[in-house]
Amino acid sequence: MTEGLAKPVEQLSQVIVRFAGDSGDGMQLTGTQFTSETALLGNDISTFPDFPAEIRAPAGSLPGVSGFQVHFADFDILTPGDAPNVLVAMNPAALKTNIKDLPKGGTLIVNSDAFNDRNLQKAGYAANPLEDGSLDEYQLHSVPLTTLTVGALKGIEGVTPREAERSKNMFALGLMSWLYGRSIEPTIEFLESKFAKRPEIAAANVKALQAGYAFGETTETFAVTYEVKPAKLQPGTYRNITGNQALSLGLVAASKLAKLPLFLGAYPITPASAILEELAGYKHFGVRTFQAEDEIAAAGAAVGASFGGSLGVTTSAGPGVVLKAETVGLAIMLELPLVICDIQRAGPATGMPTKPEQGDLLMVLFGRNSESPVPVVAARSPSDCFDAAIEACRIALKYRTPVYLLSDAYLANGSEPWLLPSVDSLPDISTTFVTKPNDGESFLPYLRDEQTLARPWALPGTPGLEHRIGGLEKADRTGNVSYDPDNHDLMTRLRAQKVAGIVADIPELEVDDPSGDARILVLGWGGTYGPIAAACRRVRSDGRAVAHAHLRHLNPFPRNTGDVLRRYDRVLVPEMNLGQLLKLVRAEFLVDAVGYNRVRGLPLRAAEVAEAIHALAAQ
């Protein structure tokens, strides 16, 4: 199909496309398929879906707009991009909510059929922007997508006019695929398998896709086509993956590596539900998923499973994690492994369920009664959720402790190519159960390992090791209930020492400072890795040295953290919250760090972080 009318091909290094339309327009599917086509071409990619919490907000309304941004390039990229070069707007509302992000001169493709009086009115346009000259500064391509799609599908039997019209997203995808030289074959295969039970719908979608592609070739609207060459990525096998998928696979891998069955207790909540759904499909891996009656039961069942020798995990987002706090306290007291995944979203309360934030750091560190230390691990990119999940499980099992794993809505739904690890390269995180008395004839459930301070894990079913554990304070070694003042002081300190001691078992904080003469350090954690790293590249290309360090472990901090921070004149801490890590490093290391804080329910933009670095340097 790429033969025929040859149009000039322009080389580009990178492109950022945003598909925007009504929630019912299929923009997420369009974006995902465009991403698949692009990944198979060998470009580096990064995606960011941005959609409302409402499943179907009123058609044509501003709150109902759903978007999907994909950034692809011939080099390694770090973020889905601050602003699109190309905006595909399926209706006036999509145009209205997204046009402010498109730089002047950017490419704008709109479905002109949707710009009728009713839709214009719903979007709050007094005049039709396609006709009043207000879009003159953009390269506007006004395409009657609906009419062209319906026309192309005439004659396919069994397809209603409504169904024909609904295929217009595939027409748009065909057009975009042509424009950027992507093969539509993978999408054809996808459609045929997705609609295998309704061949006429598959045929309609494939036809629309092909028609869109052919339209690009023949129309005079588009004079050139673009090419983005494959990126020079590390050799190996890749797949495109979202953070929630990677996290799910990480948990399955951890279960295999630990040789323990995985038990997931979860209650549906955005943006964590996809993990429950994904893991429910891995029963042949011995994975048990339990959709509990509430968040508390989800955590409780995971503790119960852990008591019985499973790898107990519970997944949620902030409003659910806060309900699990008491159970986490119990796991601290019992000293049983438990992994709590918090896929952070904008809050407080219900907040903005589909939008990312980093607002839960202080909650997971301190949101419990009394002295209750918990290790915290944070993922920094969609594919990194895999490694972060294994690391969280490793610590939980080795130290018999609950561990928080932090991700966020941006990592959860965003995607990037993932260089698949070989299974042999993954760490052995297997653990041992005690099977014999450990003190002469008797068993002491709280006799600790001298090095890790972890207690023995004796499973029900083991003869001779019958014992009772509980939430009441316990006597050292025996685990019997104890109200002795000195014992409580000792046990409190032991629990704290155990978690603090993990510092010897985690890597040092690495600093990225290519020139070696940076005077400013940017310190980040979790999902801001991409924007911060991209910002540092920009600052360096502007001729200014800057160092970047990114924390995976938030409790305990790596042992060299204080040294790293004190090595620089200024420390900038960008976060999607009002300064939570900032507060910690100031308190812990007495460093006069400054924050850069945005809580817009969107990932930080590389440009704004770069600006903040320059501004700090200028002070």
Place this chain on the structure above:
Amino acid sequence: MTLTAKDFRTDQEVRWCPGCGDYAILAAMQSFMPELGIERENTVFISGIGCAARFPYYMNTYGMHSIHGRAPAIATGLATTRPDLSVWVVTGDGDALSIGGNHLIHALRRNVNLKILLFNNRIYGLTKGQYSPTSELGKVTKSTPMGSLDWPFNPLSLAIGAEATFVARAIDTDKAGTSEVLRAAAQHRGSAFVEIFQNCPIFNDDAFAFVRDDKEGVNRIPLRDGEPITWGAGGEKALRQRSDGSIEVCSADEDGVLVHDASHEGAALAFALSRVTQDSLGGTPVGVFRNVERPVYDDLMAEQLATATAKRGEGDLDALLHSGETWTIA
């Protein structure tokens, strides 16, 4: 080696108040456990918070004293992953019906293989005497000086409404009756719910005096499967079902005396029996109200795992990582 009650005692000093009904239940449990023929190591007691919740500390089996109201949830995780264990939940009226009400009803409807023993004393004991969800309306306590405003739960009606497959009632001091009910509960595959009337001598003494001290059997209505439901000093009173499904008292020699059938498919009869109380009809049924078979949650889950493994083979991690669309860069 044959186990005895002594083998089920721990070295921990039992710390309930003198005269507490929990002592009798503990003793009954310890002497009944050897009969079950389940090894100590395969038995687990899980409790929440409250006086009753100390129970696991006194049973020489595996045990966990957890958090308020959450024992059924924790036990669900254990029972679901370890079908080889006999898992018992010990709870109280506040723990099970107030703070943990949600977990109780969901464990029962799922039919998880758990034995749930609710020690009902109709008062909050450990927090020193506030009214509970089973306290009678108008109960004067420290938190209700003018009387409580809450209509109480009937625990058995609640359990039957929550789709429980085994529902029974016992009395703390009635060792033989309690053992009999516990034995039936232990033999039931699935969730078993047993309400045990338990006296709190400190904050709600004699709440169940009408049946605990009922030497003549004038108030207890024994439920025996396949037998007519009669009671009274000379067995002269009986229960009979009206055409609207409700139950009335009649004379034992009248026609239509109800013959007890705990395994009756429908829950209506058991529910009607649960409404027979000392207040409503001047008698209190004791024994197994309902005992029916239904697929067990843990078995169903294990079956799904087996089916998936048979169909797709045991999961291969490398294949899983490489699933979906992949591409290779040389």
